[in-house]
Amino acid sequence: MGEVKVVGAIPSPYCYRIEWALKHKGITYEYVEEDLRNKSPLLLEYNPVYKKVPVLLHGGNPVTESLVILEYIDETWKEKPILPEDPYERAMARFWAKFADEKCLFSIITAFLSQGKEQEQAIESSLEALKTLDAELEGKKFFGGETIGLVDIVAGWIPHWLPAYEEVAGIKLFDAHRFPSLDEWAKNFNEVLVIKENLPPRDKMMTVYHGMRKNMVSSAASK
Amino acid sequence: MAESVVLLGFWASPYALRVPIALAEKGVEFEYKEQDLSSKSTLLLQSNPIHKKVPVLIHNERPICESLIIVQYIDEVWTDGSSLMPKDPYQRANARFWADYIDKKVIGTSARIWKSKGEAKETAKKEFIECLKLLEGELGDKPYFGGDTFGFVDVAFSAYCCWFYSLEIEGNFKMEEECPKLMEWVKRCMERESVSKALPDQHKIYDYLGHLKKRLGLE
Numbered sequence: 001m002g003e004v005k006v007v008g009a010i011p012s013p014y015c016y017r018i019e020w021a022l023k024h025k026g027i028t029y030e031y032v033e034e035d036l037r038n039k040s041p042l043l044l045e046y047n048p049v050y051k052k053v054p055v056l057l058h059g060g061n062p063v064t065e066s067l068v069i070l071e072y073i074d075e076t077w078k079e080k081p082i083l084p085e086d087p088y089e090r091a092m093a094r095f096w097a098k099f100a101d102e103k104c105l106f107s108i109i110t111a112f113l114s115q116g117k118e119q120e121q122a123i124e125s126s127l128e129a130l131k132t133l134d135a136e137l138e139g140k141k142f143f144g145g146e147t148i149g150l151v152d153i154v155a156g157w158i159p160h161w162l163p164a165y166e167e168v169a170g171i172k173l174f175d176a177h178r179f180p181s182l183d184e185w186a187k188n189f190n191e192v193l194v195i196k197e198n199l200p201p202r203d204k205m206m207t208v209y210h211g212m213r214k215n216m217v218s219s220a221a222s223k
Numbered sequence: 224m225a226e227s228v229v230l231l232g233f234w235a236s237p238y239a240l241r242v243p244i245a246l247a248e249k250g251v252e253f254e255y256k257e258q259d260l261s262s263k264s265t266l267l268l269q270s271n272p273i274h275k276k277v278p279v280l281i282h283n284e285r286p287i288c289e290s291l292i293i294v295q296y297i298d299e300v301w302t303d304g305s306s307l308m309p310k311d312p313y314q315r316a317n318a319r320f321w322a323d324y325i326d327k328k329v330i331g332t333s334a335r336i337w338k339s340k341g342e343a344k345e346t347a348k349k350e351f352i353e354c355l356k357l358l359e360g361e362l363g364d365k366p367y368f369g370g371d372t373f374g375f376v377d378v379a380f381s382a383y384c385c386w387f388y389s390l391e392i393e394g395n396f397k398m399e400e401e402c403p404k405l406m407e408w409v410k411r412c413m414e415r416e417s418v419s420k421a422l423p424d425q426h427k428i429y430d431y432l433g434h435l436k437k438r439l440g441l442e
Contacts, residue, residue: 049324049357061313068319075312087299091287098289099273132273 002059
């Protein structure tokens, strides 16, 4: 079948989700850290279109875009599936994974990397998105049911990354009272062994994110 | 139980148009309900409360939203005849990647051509042509993105063909000159009944774009 490599960059949440999926399925892989400020020729070869991480290499063949990689992993290694079998349930899982990324994470990253009016609007979108996810969870332990699935993995940035974004940007988005189901889910999610044992160190996150926000603020000031 | 397949769509949407193409490829009969996007129906708002957008496929009373998710659903439910997705996981990942690329980069970039003026328009046009060349490279010598058979990426992109004429006029360029092989693929797609029956006339799209621009204050 071929050896498995993950090309990533700490603390990218898009990269961690790949490692979670592989570890959840018990797949052995080699991790290669990429310096995003100085992209390697290999990264540019493996992902010529976007030049981004994560990249999954399987027998030397690259797969890129985290949601595409997650489906590839699920179709290649059948143990402990992260997508349901039923086509309708699969469509629902894909829908919510897309929502968690394109509406929720996107709004939050925008809020974290902006100021003024743009930030206000992003905060509003973020709160709406979190509320929607909270409603979708109601009654369930995980988005995937009793065990973690695709949506949990894709929304998995919420418990560990969201507080970091909030702190760096000086904004408050998450509220256990406002999003009780999400709060409960976050506690359960962080207790899952493959997640618990695979989280980026907080200090590294703070360094990287402070740097990103500082760059944004200074480039906005020089416009 | 009699099967019910209802599609909520909009005649000019390159996303919505993917669904009748996919359903036709699978020989699935459906009821089409054209939506007025300026005055959204209760059915649309109930079926897609999160995004309030088309397309929505309602299969046996259950709504599925997001065009590429709908197309994959169609492929997974109606399995008689040929698949839209390849069998091999690596090829499937490749198909998903390129369909996603069309969504993430191609359609948005092309819209900037008609939404902007002057230098911004020129930049958008150049970027769009780069996207097309990349797609042309991916197509290579294959008749379809799916290889010998019309597949997932072909569905995703052929729905946009009716917009190319408008983009050419707006951007003042000819796709035939910039990416001739892709244009051959367009002709091949238009020869398929699933595509030719689903797509509106390109001149109607151009008229629609005129009205849209006026409405958005872009004239």
